[in-house]
Amino acid sequence: MNKAAADSQTFRFGGHQSFALRTAWLPKAALAIQEGDDVFSDPLRGVVRLGLGKNMVEALRVWVEAYGVATRNNGKWELTGLGKALFGAGGYDRFLEDEQTLWLLHWNIATLRENPFFAWELLINRWSERFFTTTEIMIAFAREAERAGRPLSNVSARQHFDVWLHTYLRGRNGRGEEGIDSPLSSLGLVVRAGDRETAQGRREPVFAFDLDAKPTISDTLFAYCLHDWWGKAFEFEETVPLSSIAFGHGAPGRVFRMPEDEVLARVMRLAAGRGARIELIESFNQYMVRRPARPTETQLLRDLFRQQPAVELIDA
Structure with a gap:
């Protein structure tokens, strides 16, 4: 999706x-789905099987799709x-123990x-500054709601931002x-990243992205x-x-908040590697990346999990 398409997109603030x-x-939901147990169409069944409250089951139904783990086809999950x-x-990471999996889940929901969800669109794909505050984000949320011509209460906007923030920020409070x-x-x-004084004289937290x-x-x-981005955007x-x-x-580079020199170094290694799928070309004082053929999702997943037996579970 290019920027113009993103600007015309309708985004979610809830669900x-x-x-x-x-x-x-995710492991609980995946196991239930694999065993044919429809824990999302029947909320009571989901409460019993997953051991979660009804609202949590409804949230999980949203997350399994947003993170790219499950989907509903012809009425069946x-x-x-x-x-x-x-x-x-025999899955590669059945209990979410590998940091690679977490980065991949982040990629899926951000793209x-x-x-x-608008919080991911705004903060991951549009926000260019390192620092941000709740006040700044609430103003941006209100502008998006006005652009889309939809009502958005302050409570709903704050809840949506809090969900995004608590997805990435350590140290939640509660039982x-x-x-x-x-x-x-x-x-x-x-x-x-510290605190900042608002126009009303209050102090509020400042948050920052890791740009290292x-x-x-x-x-x-x-x-x-x-390759996933290339296929979607170009x-x-x-x-x-x-x-x-x-x-x-x-x-x-943007989704992972990588320095430009790291992106270049990675592309160079990929272009020089055995069985490279891309080429790096220096043209008119800038680098261009060429992809002669588009690999399939199955090929990409097999590359990603090539040393794991789980690749056999992916349909060609």
Whole structure:
């Protein structure tokens, strides 16, 4: 999706029932779906099987789709190819223990095309500053609601931002499920960065993105995301500027908040690697990246999990 398309898109501010994802939720839901147990069409069944409150089950129904783990086809829930590879029998990361999986989940929700959430669109794909405050985000939310011609209460806007923030920020307060951090908070993508005085003379927290290199993201995962973005944003283009990969809407460099030199280094390694799917070209004092052929999702997933038996679960 390019910027113009994003500006004409309609985004969601709710549906998550004010609950961010919890670590155990996706594995629980994936196991139930794999066993043919419809825990989402029948809320009571979901409460019993998943051991969650009704509102949490409704939130989880939203998250399994948003994170790319499961989808509903012809009235039946089923795991996606990625969901099978991660959580199926012999899956690669059935209990969300690998940081690569968490980065991949972050990628999926940040680049969601069907019914995307505005907090991810704004903060991941549009926000160019390192720092931000709640006040600034609430103003941006109000502008988006006005642009879309839809009502948005201050309470709903704040809940939506809180869900996004609690997805990435460590240190939630509370008991039981309310006190459990989101698994994506371990990525350290968002941190507390002090306080700032508002126009009304109050102090409010300042938050910041981690803009340092991301060594925990493998080159294989970066390649998967690069091709995924390329297919969505430049489906019929064989060549794209390196700058688009680093800074473009929904691009790996922007979504992962990677320094430009790290993006270049990764592309260089991928272009020089055995069986490379891309080429790096220096043209008119800028780098261009060429992709002679578009790999399929199955090929990309097999690359990503090539040393794992889970690849056998992905349909060709």
